[in-house]
Amino acid sequence: MLTADDLDITDADASAAPSPSTVANTSSTGKGRRRARRAWDATWPKVAATAIGLVIWQLVVWSGWRPEYVLPGPVPVFERLGELIADGTIAEALLRTMQRAATGFGLALIIGVVIGSLLASSRVLRSAFGSFLTGLQTMPSIAWFPLAILLFQLSEAAITFVVVLGAAPSIAGGLVTGVDHVPPIYLRVSSTMGASRWQRFRFFVLPASMPSFVGGLKQGWAFAWRSLMAGELIVVLGASVGFLLQQYRSFADATGLIAMMIVILVVGIVIDALVFGMLDRRVRRRHGLLRD
Amino acid sequence: MSTIELTDLTKRFGTGDAAVLALDGVDVTVQHGEFVCVVGASGCGKSTILNIIAGLDEPTSGTVRIDGRIAMMFQESALLPWLTVQSNIELPMRLDGVPRRERRDRARDLVATVGLTGFESKRPHQLSGGMRQRAALARAFAQDAEILLMDEPFGALDAMTRDVLHEELAELVRSRHLTVVFVTHNVREAARLSDRIVVMSSRPGRVAATIDNDLPHPRRIDTPEVGALAATISNRLGREVVAHAHR
Numbered sequence: 001m002l003t004a005d006d007l008d009i010t011d012a013d014a015s016a017a018p019s020p021s022t023v024a025n026t027s028s029t030g031k032g033r034r035r036a037r038r039a040w041d042a043t044w045p046k047v048a049a050t051a052i053g054l055v056i057w058q059l060v061v062w063s064g065w066r067p068e069y070v071l072p073g074p075v076p077v078f079e080r081l082g083e084l085i086a087d088g089t090i091a092e093a094l095l096r097t098m099q100r101a102a103t104g105f106g107l108a109l110i111i112g113v114v115i116g117s118l119l120a121s122s123r124v125l126r127s128a129f130g131s132f133l134t135g136l137q138t139m140p141s142i143a144w145f146p147l148a149i150l151l152f153q154l155s156e157a158a159i160t161f162v163v164v165l166g167a168a169p170s171i172a173g174g175l176v177t178g179v180d181h182v183p184p185i186y187l188r189v190s191s192t193m194g195a196s197r198w199q200r201f202r203f204f205v206l207p208a209s210m211p212s213f214v215g216g217l218k219q220g221w222a223f224a225w226r227s228l229m230a231g232e233l234i235v236v237l238g239a240s241v242g243f244l245l246q247q248y249r250s251f252a253d254a255t256g257l258i259a260m261m262i263v264i265l266v267v268g269i270v271i272d273a274l275v276f277g278m279l280d281r282r283v284r285r286r287h288g289l290l291r292d
Numbered sequence: 293m294s295t296i297e298l299t300d301l302t303k304r305f306g307t308g309d310a311a312v313l314a315l316d317g318v319d320v321t322v323q324h325g326e327f328v329c330v331v332g333a334s335g336c337g338k339s340t341i342l343n344i345i346a347g348l349d350e351p352t353s354g355t356v357r358i359d360g361r362i363a364m365m366f367q368e369s370a371l372l373p374w375l376t377v378q379s380n381i382e383l384p385m386r387l388d389g390v391p392r393r394e395r396r397d398r399a400r401d402l403v404a405t406v407g408l409t410g411f412e413s414k415r416p417h418q419l420s421g422g423m424r425q426r427a428a429l430a431r432a433f434a435q436d437a438e439i440l441l442m443d444e445p446f447g448a449l450d451a452m453t454r455d456v457l458h459e460e461l462a463e464l465v466r467s468r469h470l471t472v473v474f475v476t477h478n479v480r481e482a483a484r485l486s487d488r489i490v491v492m493s494s495r496p497g498r499v500a501a502t503i504d505n506d507l508p509h510p511r512r513i514d515t516p517e518v519g520a521l522a523a524t525i526s527n528r529l530g531r532e533v534v535a536h537a538h539r
Contacts, residue, residue: 185370192346192364193384193435203383207374288373288417 072255081259089244090263097232097241098267100156104163105224111164112171112220119172120179120209121201133169133176141166141227145234159231166227167220174216178209210283218276225268241267294359295439295471296322296345301354303340303497314340315351316496324438327465327472329482330490331525333532337497338475342441345473360438360471367444369424371416377403377427378412384435402430405464422453429461433468440465442474446481455513458484462509479529483521484513491525493532500532 054074061073084090119126119133144162152158182205190200232242241264248256284290303315314337322328330338343349344356346364363384371380381399390398403412406426416424425445432440446454462485465472476482482489486505493500503525507517 185366185368186372188348188366189364189370189372191348192362192441193387195387199387203387204372207372210374286374286415288415 069252070254072258076255077258077262080255081262084256084259089239093239093241093244094263094267096238097228100159100163100232100240101224101228104160104228105167105221107160108164108167108171108220108224109217112168112216113175115168116172116175116179116216120176120205126176130176133173136165136169137173141223142230142234145230149235154235154237156237158235159228159237162231163224163227167224170220170223171213171216174213174219175209177216178212179205181212182208211280211287211289214276214280214283218272218280221272221276222268225271229264294321294357295324295326296320296359296473297355297357298341298345299355299357301341301344301356302352303337303344303349304352313496315344316498318354318497318499320490320499322471322473324471325469327474327485327487328490329474329476329486329488330492331476331479331482331529332492332497333494333529334477336492336494338492339443340497342443342473342475345439346441358439361436362439362441363432363435363437364441365425365428365432365443365445367447369416369421369428371424371427371431373416376413376415377408377419380416380427381430381434384431399430399434402433405433406430406460420453421449422457425449425457426460429464433464438469438471440470440472442472444476445474447476447478454481458513459510461485462511466509479522479525480513480518482525483507483518484511489525491528491532493535501528503528 058073061068061071065071081090115133119129141162144165145158148158148161152161186204186208187200190204195203229242229245232240233246236243236246241260245257245260245264248254248260281290298318298320301315301318301320302313305312305314318337318341320328320330320341330341332338340349342364344351345358346362371377372383375383378396378399381402382395385395385398400412403409406429408423408426408430411419411423416427419427428445446457449457458481464470474482474485483505489503489505490499491501491503492498503521505521507521511518
């Protein structure tokens, strides 16, 4: 890291060490321009990739592989998407779907953290349930739906059940991995400081496992979102994103169907990037794993 | 009365054929306020002695008697990367239940003591190696310990930074009346800092010699006297290495 090296040279003579204000000054000049530059660097490849995707899509449509009422091109689909946004259909569906996502993910978070902490802190529990947790992570959540419907009928509870089962194992797994990979030096430090068992967990182990935990949250969100879409297709209750998808399919309304798929894709990406990507960067910066 | 008393200490790692005798009949006594350097080749068990004093490791046999609270410094600063310099220094006090305001004030004093004023809100990765070790020293002081254990704390630093830190450490240790056990393989460093030097032989780790260091303070690492003592230690160590090779 450049700044650390810079400081190292001057540190040999304490009186010549740079004052923090000069350090701050040099880094704040031209900050705005650099930020704009970085935003552009991050954006243009995505824009280009999207454009290429749309062109390929259009080419496939023009090739006449399928009639246009089955596979419409980008233009009618985006026109339709605009209409669905304008008349509030998507807002209403998204509201319901995101409420379910929040409930399911919130529950999964609580359950995942509790189970993860238990497994991380007890060797016996770990050897008893550890591989079970891995098994749950690889189990396709849609395989839970028949049981969920038997248990809860076609209800909100059935959807929540499957979303939780989809996300909680990843969240617990992230926490367990994080605790496993706490550098031993921190544990030694905690011992020399005379930390109690609880203090060791609270002040050393838990913060040290944050990067991995956030990774688990990211993965948990991906599973929760997939499970939720599967759930809304199977348990059709009220106007939701999955419900609209199912409805357009039964009316052979291809433009509406593809428009909804775009919504699902965009929501998944946006939540991942905005919520979990930001959390991830923040934690990694705090841990010095990312350049400032 | 002595502050640290290790009697007939033995430490064996592993079992059966793979067992390694790291320490064999080690006796070390450290008086209150004494600065003892333990020197030896790598693998001589000098870090194991520190770990046993710190309670991080159990001896296989022998007795350990410690009188006083212990703080320990490692070769890598072992500061917590997610905490600022200030919070790192406050941490031991936080574990002890010191009230927030007192914690803050004392940490601020310690930051000034080690010359890091202005860097309180930086995180460890934003500091140089020397500054990190200063912060680690301040954190060790925050434990309010009478005994400071140091495991090659300046081993990873460049010579100039190390010089400055030697001077500051010697001064701080004297003014705080600390008892120090300092592990190093750098004989000049040992001659520069110590009141007494324990020379270790390797495999199994044994105390080969104890050398008193009566050189007057203040000392500098580049004086002929320090150089001469360093040569004496080196010779003693060299004999151990040769003896070991012929064994």
